[in-house]
Amino acid sequence: MVDRPRILIVDDDPLVTTALSAFLDLQGEFEAISCRCPLAALQRVGSEPVDLVIADHLMPAMNGLDLLAHLAEHYPAVRRVLLTGCCGHTTSLRDGLAAARLDGYLEKPWDNAAVERLLRQLLLPASAVLSDEPGPRSANLGRAWPRTPTTATSTH
Numbered sequence: 001m002v003d004r005p006r007i008l009i010v011d012d013d014p015l016v017t018t019a020l021s022a023f024l025d026l027q028g029e030f031e032a033i034s035c036r037c038p039l040a041a042l043q044r045v046g047s048e049p050v051d052l053v054i055a056d057h058l059m060p061a062m063n064g065l066d067l068l069a070h071l072a073e074h075y076p077a078v079r080r081v082l083l084t085g086c087c088g089h090t091t092s093l094r095d096g097l098a099a100a101r102l103d104g105y106l107e108k109p110w111d112n113a114a115v116e117r118l119l120r121q122l123l124l125p126a127s128a129v130l131s132d133e134p135g136p137r138s139a140n141l142g143r144a145w146p147r148t149p150t151t152a153t154s155t156h
Contacts, residue, residue, distance in 0.1 A: 004029060005030050005031070005052065005119075005123040005124070006031045006033065007031065007050075007051065007054060007123075008033050008034065008035065008050045008052070008054070009021055009034040010035050010036075010037075010038055010053060011083065012037070012059045013056070016056065016108075017034035017035075020034075020115070023112055027116060029120070029124065033050075037059075038059055038061055038062040038064070039061055039062060042067065042071075045075055046075075050075075051078065051079060052079035052080070052081065052103075053067070053068065053080055054081045054082075054106065055067050055080075055083060057082055057084035058084070058085075064082055064084070065100050068080040068100035068101075069099040069101075072100055079122050080100055080102050080103050080104075081103060081104040081106060081118070081122075082102055082105050083106045084107060084108065103122055104122060
């Protein structure tokens with residue numbers, strides 16, 4: 001059995017961690033784990049292998065940008081994706097995005113197909129990313145951006 005990429009989802013909202021974890025587990029290509037506290041997530045990344053972290057922007061104790069910036073500095077091989085419901089880009093958010101050296105950005109509400117495409121692009125071999133297999137669709141209207149700014153939209 002081939003090891004699946006391990007994705008750590010960090011959000012203080014249990015509905016978000018449960019929904020994203022369940023979706024990723026159903027895909028069969030990823031192993032999803034979750035934390036509701038950014039400080040616990042730092043400990044987890046330091047103690048077990050993690051390939052990618054999806055972190056909510058606004059959380060108590062530490063915001064997602066600070067968490068991802070810490071990971072960029074101390075665990076540069078871990079891919080970093082910000083999940084946010086914040087609309088628009090304030091100056092402080094733009095500064096934080098640069099410090100975190102993000103690999104991607106997801107906006108709430110997210111589109112499952114866009115999430116899958118982004119994660120496949122970041123974590124799976126090129127042959128898997130170029131596959132013509134359709135992914136699941138969602139009625140949510142969300143966007144996902146990889147590091148190179150291209151907008152992923154769903155078609156219904």
